[in-house]
Amino acid sequence: MGGELLSVNDLHVSVEGKEIIKGLSLTIKTGEIHAIMGRNGSGKSTLANVIMGHPAFEVTSGSVEFNGTPVEELEVFERARAGMFMSFQYPSTIPGVQVGTFLRKSVSAVRGEDGPNAREFRKELKSHMKSLNMDKSFLSRYVNDGFSGGEKKRLEILQMLLLNPTLALLDETDSGLDIDALRVVADGINSITSTAGCLLITHYQRLLDHVKPDFVHVMIDGKIVKTGGADLAGHLEARGYDWLEA
């Protein structure tokens, strides 16, 4: 395949005048799984949000390219339609909008002409919901309204499976999941990785037991300070982050 799916070059990001990401570079190719670990507040969610295009964050220097296109040329919804997906650490509640309607509209927005017709959509939906152990009563509930933590995360993964992205940014999708759900979600992630690149933000080794990362990056204070293979996650779990600081 060659070309890079995502390339982040010496990225600096500020929010409200405060620098959060302080020179970060990262390259993801299709089929690769990159895990990012790091302390609370080190800037992991900020990175994912900037890649997806959250308006609160300002890129002060450096660049992010998606399939060779600088992302600032694309609006958030264009990034989504171009194959980018983000699973939110804190998914928003949309009162009054039913999950079923929302999913149908989102699939048609993102996958457009090539997407499934109504019947195919229902079939896909049914099979993904089954694999995620989601009851069909979810479809008539309002998006994330009154959802438990784990239910929200499952809905995020359901969206990922339906939208079929080429780049998945998964921000702490494993947090709040019970053991069974963790496996189900991991299966979901594994099912897309042959055609997608994946950035997994996580605090725990346990997801990485099921989803094997090609790279593990450690983020401290807005920078990647160390990159290693899957075994790095185990070290971190055992030793924490202190040993990485100068």
Next chain:
Amino acid sequence: MSDKSAREAVGDYRYGFHDPENATIRFDKGLSEQVVRDISELKNEPEWMTDIRVKAYRRFIEMPMPSWGNSDMLNQIDFEAVTYFLRSSKGTEKDWDEVPEDIKNTFDRLGIPEAEQKWLGGVTAQYESEAVYHSIREDLEEQGVIFLDMDSGLKEYPEIVKEYFATVIPASDNKFSALNTAVWSGGSFIYVPKGVHVEMPVQAYFRINAKNMGQFERTLIIADEGSSLQYVEGCTAPTYSTESLHSAVVELIAMKGAKIRYSTVQNWSANVYNLVTKRGVAYDNATIEWVDGNIGSKLTMKYPAVLLKGEGAHAEVISVAYAGKGQHQDAGAKVHHLAPNTTSNILSKSISKNGGRSTYRGILQVTPKSHGCRSKVICDALMLDPESQSDTYPTMEVGNASADLEHEASVSKVSNDQLFYLMSRGHSEEEAMGMIVNGFFEPFTRELPMEYAVELNRLLELEMEGAIG
């Protein structure tokens, strides 16, 4: 301002087209006792109705403008510039093919004949001052249901009209109910006999076509003991640069155990003053539901009311208001618990955008002898930008300590995070805004007949287009 620039000022309003004005009878502009008498004479009314009109006219002249609502806008109304009566068709037809072609085309474009075939039990279509089309399904007629335009109602059932007319809303209730009582024309007259359940909704559609028109329909609905009825109402008008006045009075009477649901989606063009008085009386164990949507108009002042007069009666008022540029929606609900063990729910939702203003104005009253009453009032406002405005004026008069009352109010904004979340799922900012707005109104929309709900959602999505900037 030309019509074109008026249209630009109000944005894309799909119903803003107008027909040539082919009046068969058009009164000169302006109001006087003679105009009131002329209307009555033209309609060949009994003397008692002429008297009611003339008395009401005198009250109208004496009464001050309402001190609530929007005084600046109210004081701009030029009562002398209004046409008080305009007949555009020789009669009320039972067959669409008999309706003058221009007018029929208008109702075609509004989708009325199609809706009638699919899901309505009866239709009355009013154009300017009078109904041009009217029909009711035969099976309903056979069960004794009376569904007529108000003028025909007065002709055919004068004794019923005389017994109930203006008993729920006296002419002197407010300046605009006085005006309506003086110059009323058209509207619906419905009687549902004991125990009859009208399963399919009946619909009235009100269309203003002429410039500077005044439309003053008068509706009276009586549901006899243990009966039920669903009534839906729609309204539109062309977009002109000069104002029109719509001032209706709607009276509902729900006898013991009866149920009336009255749903409205008013989508007047932004040059229409919509000053409407709606009130129902509910006797023992009866239910009155107002489902009231205010999307259009320049100024709406409307507070659907229920008098809970019989023990165990129930009121439900669900309303939404959308105030865009230059619009003020002053709406709300009034519920009077006048008997023991009566219950009510009020849900009001408003959206303000582009400097629009929405006001919730409500009264909840529990009289001293009414023990065991329950009421819940929820008012939610959503502001789409900082220029817009929303205020809430809830009044509670509680005379009985046993009352169980809840009141919740919230004002919220659309958050960046919600928009970002939806946009990250492939929706443009306008689409995302449309979804949020439709979701906000959902508790209202789900109460509407499906066809209305779909139409309302589409309308709001259109309103969101070009809204961002």
